[in-house]
Amino acid sequence: MKILAPLDGIVFPITDVPDPVFGQKMLGDGIAVDPVNSVLSAPFSGEVTQLHASHHALTLRHSNGMELLMHIGLDTVMLKGEGFKPLIKEGDKVSAGQKLIEFDADYIAQNAISLLTMMVITSQHEELVIKPESGTVKAAKSTILNISFKGDDQVDEPEVDNQQPAAGITVSEEITIPNPVGLHARPAAMLASVARSYSSTVTLSLSGKSSKATSITGLLGLNTKLGSVVTVTAQGEDAEKALAAVLEAINSGLGENVSSVATKVEAPIEEAPLIGQHNTDPMVLIGVKAAGGLAIGEVFKVDNSRPDIPEQGQGDSLEVDSLNKALASARTELETLKSDLTAKGHDSQVEIFEAHRGLLSDPEVTDKTMELIVRGKSAAFSWHSSIAEQVVALRGLDNPLLAGRAIDLEDVGNRVLKHLLEISDQDRQLPESCILVTCDITPSDIITLDLSRVVGVATREGGSTSHAAIIARSMDLPYIVGLGEQLERLNSGDRVILDANKARMRLQPSDELIADIHSQQEQANVKKAADLSVADQPATTIDGHNVEVVANIGNAKDARDAIELGGEGVGLLRSEFLYMDRATEPSEDEQTEVYSEIVKVLGPDRPIIIRTLDVGGDKPLQYLPLPEEENPFLGERGIRVGINRPSMLRRQIRAILKASKHGRVRIMLPMIACLNEFRAVKKLVLEEQKDLGIESIELGIMIEVPAAALMARQFAKEVDFFSVGTNDLTQYTLAMDRGHPKMASRADAMNPAVLNLIGLTAEAAHAEGKWVGVCGGLASDTDAVAILLGLGVDELSVSVPSIPEVKAKVRELNLKDCQTLAQNALTLDGAEDVRELVKNRGEK
Amino acid sequence: MGFFSKLFGKNEPEQTQSIDTVAQPAAAQISIDTAKVISLLGGKDNIANIKTTAYTRVRVELKTAVADIAPSLSETGFDGYMMINGKVFHLLAGLHADAACDALKAKLV
Numbered sequence: 046m047k048i049l050a051p052l053d054g055i056v057f058p059i060t061d062v063p064d065p066v067f068g069q070k071m072l073g074d075g076i077a078v079d080p081v082n083s084v085l086s087a088p089f090s091g092e093v094t095q096l097h098a099s100h101h102a103l104t105l106r107h108s109n110g111m112e113l114l115m116h117i118g119l120d121t122v123m124l125k126g127e128g129f130k131p132l133i134k135e136g137d138k139v140s141a142g143q144k145l146i147e148f149d150a151d152y153i154a155q156n157a158i159s160l161l162t163m164m165v166i167t168s169q170h171e172e173l174v175i176k177p178e179s180g181t182v183k184a185a186k187s188t189i190l191n192i193s194f195k196g197d198d199q200v201d202e203p204e205v206d207n208q209q210p211a212a213g214i215t216v217s218e219e220i221t222i223p224n225p226v227g228l229h230a231r232p233a234a235m236l237a238s239v240a241r242s243y244s245s246t247v248t249l250s251l252s253g254k255s256s257k258a259t260s261i262t263g264l265l266g267l268n269t270k271l272g273s274v275v276t277v278t279a280q281g282e283d284a285e286k287a288l289a290a291v292l293e294a295i296n297s298g299l300g301e302n303v304s305s306v307a308t309k310v311e312a313p314i315e316e317a318p319l320i321g322q323h324n325t326d327p328m329v330l331i332g333v334k335a336a337g338g339l340a341i342g343e344v345f346k347v348d349n350s351r352p353d354i355p356e357q358g359q360g361d362s363l364e365v366d367s368l369n370k371a372l373a374s375a376r377t378e379l380e381t382l383k384s385d386l387t388a389k390g391h392d393s394q395v396e397i398f399e400a401h402r403g404l405l406s407d408p409e410v411t412d413k414t415m416e417l418i419v420r421g422k423s424a425a426f427s428w429h430s431s432i433a434e435q436v437v438a439l440r441g442l443d444n445p446l447l448a449g450r451a452i453d454l455e456d457v458g459n460r461v462l463k464h465l466l467e468i469s470d471q472d473r474q475l476p477e478s479c480i481l482v483t484c485d486i487t488p489s490d491i492i493t494l495d496l497s498r499v500v501g502v503a504t505r506e507g508g509s510t511s512h513a514a515i516i517a518r519s520m521d522l523p524y525i526v527g528l529g530e531q532l533e534r535l536n537s538g539d540r541v542i543l544d545a546n547k548a549r550m551r552l553q554p555s556d557e558l559i560a561d562i563h564s565q566q567e568q569a570n571v572k573k574a575a576d577l578s579v580a581d582q583p584a585t586t587i588d589g590h591n592v593e594v595v596a597n598i599g600n601a602k603d604a605r606d607a608i609e610l611g612g613e614g615v616g617l618l619r620s621e622f623l624y625m626d627r628a629t630e631p632s633e634d635e636q637t638e639v640y641s642e643i644v645k646v647l648g649p650d651r652p653i654i655i656r657t658l659d660v661g662g663d664k665p666l667q668y669l670p671l672p673e674e675e676n677p678f679l680g681e682r683g684i685r686v687g688i689n690r691p692s693m694l695r696r697q698i699r700a701i702l703k704a705s706k707h708g709r710v711r712i713m714l715p716m717i718a719c720l721n722e723f724r725a726v727k728k729l730v731l732e733e734q735k736d737l738g739i740e741s742i743e744l745g746i747m748i749e750v751p752a753a754a755l756m757a758r759q760f761a762k763e764v765d766f767f768s769v770g771t772n773d774l775t776q777y778t779l780a781m782d783r784g785h786p787k788m789a790s791r792a793d794a795m796n797p798a799v800l801n802l803i804g805l806t807a808e809a810a811h812a813e814g815k816w817v818g819v820c821g822g823l824a825s826d827t828d829a830v831a832i833l834l835g836l837g838v839d840e841l842s843v844s845v846p847s848i849p850e851v852k853a854k855v856r857e858l859n860l861k862d863c864q865t866l867a868q869n870a871l872t873l874d875g876a877e878d879v880r881e882l883v884k885n886r887g888e889k
Numbered sequence: 890m891g892f893f894s895k896l897f898g899k900n901e902p903e904q905t906q907s908i909d910t911v912a913q914p915a916a917a918q919i920s921i922d923t924a925k926v927i928s929l930l931g932g933k934d935n936i937a938n939i940k941t942t943a944y945t946r947v948r949v950e951l952k953t954a955v956a957d958i959a960p961s962l963s964e965t966g967f968d969g970y971m972m973i974n975g976k977v978f979h980l981l982a983g984l985h986a987d988a989a990c991d992a993l994k995a996k997l998v
Binding site: 054055057061079081082118119150153154155157158159160161469582640882 | 921942943944945948968969971972973977979981983984
């Protein structure tokens with residue numbers, strides 16, 4: 046048989062390969078190619094019996110039983126997959142010439158010993174003759190090897206264990222694999238040669254798979270890793286000797302240096318970090334906040350285990366009938382749910398259930414279900430397995446958004462399943478003020494919770510950005526996710542405190558603690574009512590300093606709510622809402638209309654700052670293809686998108702300018718780092734102002750990049766105002782991702798480094814007679830208000846619900862004291878110290 | 890050297906055609922037309938970095954990209970080449986990569 050070249054390149058004799066495993070044919074005979082292209086293709090049609098976890102090697106089996114190992118480069122297992130992109134999976138049937146693995150030739154050339162790609166026949170054949178070609182070869186065109194062996198052209202299943210059990214004894218022992226990347230080609234070859242010198246059959250087994258020690262491909266197929274515990278069994282006359290020799294060979298590293306790793310093979314234990322909160326208190330469970338709030342209640346554990354589903358159907362027509370009925374009932378239910386929600390004005394939730402309704406008629410699911418019903422399965426079984434298959438597929442996608450939608454599909458699936466199995470929701474009687482504890486919760490489950498009974502939710506899995514989380518937030522239902530194994534420590538009936546704001550749950554709280562929290566909650570409610578009653582009064586400090594308290598909004602409804610709650614204007618209109626979730630860019634006219642509507646809500650006197658589009662590689666838009674970036678937060682983001690695509694920015698600026706006729710509109714540019722960026726956009730704004738005949742408009746920038754804060758003196762001469770985006774400023778100053786589970790608690794904007802940058806900005810602004818606001822999360826943090834005022838901040842732009850509270854806070858303060866406090870804060874060592882300082886001051 | 894060639898820094902014609910035969914300790918030898926390789930790669934001032942890599946390759950990094958050098962490179966003595974991008978090339982020399990790399994480097998000083 047002829048074997049095609051798997052690559053373009055130069056043929057290289059296997060004996061010249063500078064690695065004894067290949068050069069001395071320890072794995073078998075074959076040939077090597079020095080590639081000049083960068084994709085490995087199949088040299089014949091066959092099945093991929095093994096793809097190494099590091100993606101640098103695979104084994105292909107021909108229908109005649111021949112197995113060929115293809116190994117890209119030397120020592121490339123150490124690259125751990127970097128530079129390799131497999132295009133196939135283990136078990137795939139491939140045809141000759143089909144692309145198998147793409148690789149980054151330059152990266153591998155520079156990081157591995159060689160790029161030489163070996164093809165080795167690893168199956169055992171009698172009378173095997175190999176005639177290699179030489180010179181230059183073309184992938185999938187040139188022949189690289191001519192092979193003949195006894196039994197070729199016959200379909201020969203790979204060796205089946207039909208031998209008589211060998212005589213002698215059987216011994217076995219467990220051993221831990223010390224090789225850093227498990228038994229890859231080289232150690233496997235060494236092991237095989239050790240095992241061959243004994244007459245006993247030596248077998249290695251790991252998690253249900255086993256292989257003879259003499260079979261290299263079998264050993265590779267075990268997918269051993271550092272620390273894998275493998276059972277070695279020897280059977281035969283010299284079993285004891287063979288076992289001892291194999292164990293010793295494995296322990297010695299099979300030709301690899303394992304001394305450095307031999308000691309650290311035990312299972313990884315979770316270490317206590319040197320800083321930050323590590324949970325040492327067994328009475329506290331730590332999760333991830335999905336919806337804030339505080340609740341005291343009794344644990345009610347719900348087992349998500351599925352009811353029994355009969356597999357066999359009672360005939361096609363009956364089953365199809367009951368499926369259709371169940372689908373119709375589910376549809377009706379969703380319609381009712383939707384109209385209830387519409388009546389309550391929960392538009393975003395309506396969309397979620399609209400999507401669910403669509404999933405009911407998804408052909409991927411319904412076709413598969415029908416197929417199974419026709420094969421005699423019950424409707425419930427067929428529906429359930431079709432949904433499960435899709436859920437698994439979605440979860441497996443490398444896209445967190447789609448993976449997150451798996452729970453939506455599961456939700457729809459369960460809804461229909463309940464009808465099919467005639468289970469009613471009513472039999473789940475919840476105790477009073479309970480905290481629901483479960484594996485994961487679906488949007489449907491959460492929205493139908495009886496809030497007179499359920500006061501909080503905690504789950505083992507789930508995400509803080511899931512639909513369920515969004516719904517819980519709108520329901521004001523405390524909800525934490527990601528408790529993991531800690532869930533085992535909870536039992537139904539346990540009394541707990543769920544502090545979702547801090548993402549923790551305290552077990553068996555004392556009566557005093559509970560009483561304390563109850564009184565805190567009561568006080569908070571009283572204060573909230575009091576703050577609200579004076580919300581429309583100005584925020585003036587005791588010593589007569591006036592602070593503008595405005596709102597961060599996303600649409601016209603927010604604008605109305607903000608005014609209702611005493612907002613004196615808008616410090617940040619996020620224009621993204623106009624651009625998101627649609628197939629095309631909003632037109633200039635559409636934008637003008639929407640901006641005008643919001644500006645009119647505010648009236649002629651209240652100011653409104655409209656921020657230009659702030660998107661980036663991390664939140665791309667369908668019609669604005671941004672290339673995938675290795676580091677989106679340092680990539681094309683914020684104003685950088687507009688600078689690189691001025692026409693889209695120009696349309697937005699024109700729309701804002703047109704809307705500015707209706708009120709006091711200001712424009713704000715996000716993510717400015719350098720002066721030339723500001724100047725370029727300012728020029729564009731001036732051009733459009735001239736074109737539209739608009740005399741003047743204030744143009745300011747966000748301070749989110751530390752460079753902009755450090756250059757605030759230069760900026761202050763040219764901008765009309767600054768607004769500090771504390772979330773991004775903190776992230777960029779501390780180089781800590783706020784969403785990072787291990788970093789989030791340390792990425793605190795109260796860090797003196799961040800406060801210093803805010804102070805610098807304010808000083809620079811005032812020196813040029815400009816003003817500075819804060820529109821990030823820190824402005825809504827009442828503990829930070831005093832320090833911000835002390836640093837010279839003139840405007841606080843806060844989340845709509847916190848307007849009354851922040852205004853009330855300002856009225857309690859004395860600007861002189863704030864200035865002293867701020868100066869002290871700047872000299873402190875960390876965010877905790879600043880928070881401590883503020884707290885102590887409050888108690889005095 | 891004539892006046893004009895001194896003025897414009899031109900080399901004498903016979904020097905540009907030199908063929909370097911690189912001696913290998915083993916019997917095998919490789920003949921590389923180093924001058925031709927360097928001129929294909931945009932001249933010696935265009936070569937930012939040159940090294941042996943991956944055992945069989947000479948990796949050349951250029952300052953400014955050159956067009957594909959395919960047709961002519963095959964006549965220089967290398968077994969083959971791979972264009973990673975306009976600025977990075979791998980020149981394949983089998984077991985003689987070190988020798989070929991040294992020969993090219995010698996031409997750059």
